[in-house]
Amino acid sequence: MTHIAIERNRRKLMIEYLAVLRSLMPESYVQRGDQASIVGIAIEFVKDLEHLLQSLEARKLKLPQGITGPNYDIEDATTSSEFPPPPLAQFFVYPQYTWSQIPNKVSRQLSELAAGFQTLHLTVLHINVTTTDPLVLYSISARLEEGCQLTSVDDIAGAVHHMLRIIDEETVLC
Template sequence: MNEHLKVLRSLTPCFYIKRGDQASIIGGVIEFIKELQQVLQALESKKQRKSLSPSPSRSTPKSLLLPAKPNCSAVGLETVGEIGACCNSPLADVEARISGSNVVLKIVCRRIPGQIIKIISVLERFSFEVLHLNISSMEDTVLYSFVVKIGLECQLSLEELAVEVQQSFFSDPVFLNQI
């Protein structure tokens, strides 16, 4: 069993495992697998959206390809006691949920140079403090997982936070020309 735990620990990024005891290793591996499952689901839904949507012709202006307003809605998460919001668009899927006294923010998007700076800028502008950031990537898709502390001056709801982070993707003209 110890040998298997060593293998699990070696396959899991170090920030998932806080201590070296068996429970911490197994708990960290479970969290890592959950995040990988979320990345997989996001990639599958993105693939499905691409296969269902007709490819735009070259004569279609880029501005018509963007949604007038991202598809945003409040959702109740499966875990009791947690509430959250999501905001999805062709550019990125954003989920914000309360976890204890913090907010967990997860963003799945294409790899965009400099985008992480824009997201952190949005968080700081609305008085959120980044406590933890995890970046997982696979090919050209990235999962940003933030744990942020809510500042005393913050007046934003989870829905508004998700929309503001989503809007940071619409401000990049280089990226918008690629879609």
């Protein structure tokens, strides 16, 4: 008898949580009311918010003299060959494929990024490209493949940062 009461309480809590989750999203996102749809739509909503945040941060970083970022100023960029470590974030993402026209320079960088990730034994799950003159913002979600030698977040960040530095140097030379 208690297991029935426990299950009812669990379902009641789940319904309450889903109602709260649904209330946090705009009406335009909520099409159906079943549990799987609400969770999937919430994930999509968070992805859209992440993209909007990245676009706003990219615009905020633009300065007349150049581009700066967190813990990175123009003086450091000109006096040091080191770049700031890239920011890392982890989000719930499921594969979604979108096509849009992007400039040739960005397209070349993107193909080099994809090849570099494959070399590092990282599977690209999602790529989001935002361009605002003169900045190109890549948001990449990846998963470790079997056989990947990178064992920590710092190792992955260092390897990706090194790859981006090489791609950036090649882009400047072209």
